[in-house]
Amino acid sequence: MVDDALRLWFCHLMSDRLDSVFAALADPTRRAILAMLLEDDMAVTDVAEPFEMSLAAISKHLGILSRAGLIQQEKRGRVKWCKLDPDALREASVWMQGFGQFEAVNLDAFERFLASELPDDPPPHG
């Protein structure tokens, strides 16, 4: 049995963590970085390469992702390797599932959403 003070403390801890995870995910550059790291571990410079912003900016983004627990960074020699750490994402996902009367991936709702968004921006196809 968990007493109320402990529960409060737990929620508070959880709250800070969710703050930083969701805030980290709220930026398209950082989501793009995560997507890149999904395919392979990368050095900071290589992460920065496809983006049209300074290395320092990317370095900051990586710091935010790291502090949120979404990636891990390990320095080997003079290069710092970045790898995805999906644990924090999983926590956030668990939180979200609490709202889900939804089974993991509901493609129907997904498609309904897309249908509502379609007219704006036709896909560059063909």
Place this chain on the structure above:
Amino acid sequence: MVDDALRLWFCHLMSDRLDSVFAALADPTRRAILAMLLEDDMAVTDVAEPFEMSLAAISKHLGILSRAGLIQQEKRGRVKWCKLDPDALREASVWMQGFGQFEAVNLDAFERFLASELPDDPPPHG
């Protein structure tokens, strides 16, 4: 198989929406509001009651949640009722699932859906 142009378009499309959803979720007050609405629909004043901040502040938070698609607001008489709308959460969840187990987003089904939906029937947006 989905071609790269389509994937790019897809990412761009989702991007704005994900920005606002994750940004909305990155605030503990707003997450608390969502948790309250999970139990029941509420009027703005009632949502504000347990928080130690002004009604105007809560009204702003509700606006952010609403614009992110996380809640729906309906005015009946002089009271505006707020209800949870888990669709946006579901979309964000879909995105996150991509980083967990790799059934990823089913882009094949997505493409088939687009093929059937794109040519005519442009749904009104906004």
Place this chain on the structure above:
DNA sequence: AGTATATTCAACCGAATGGTTGACGATGCT
């Protein structure tokens, strides 16, 4: 009609965010 209630608007404020640049400490190469 007059008053109370529900909600938003507008203007403001301090702090945080996302970016820049230039200098800097470390590490590797020759």
Place this chain on the structure above:
DNA sequence: AGCATCGTCAACCATTCGGTTGAATATACT
């Protein structure tokens, strides 16, 4: 040793964010 590369730090800037307050609008009550 000398130089190039990797990455961060510090200072700055414009914009956004989360909050306040007071006025305004719309609806309900008597």
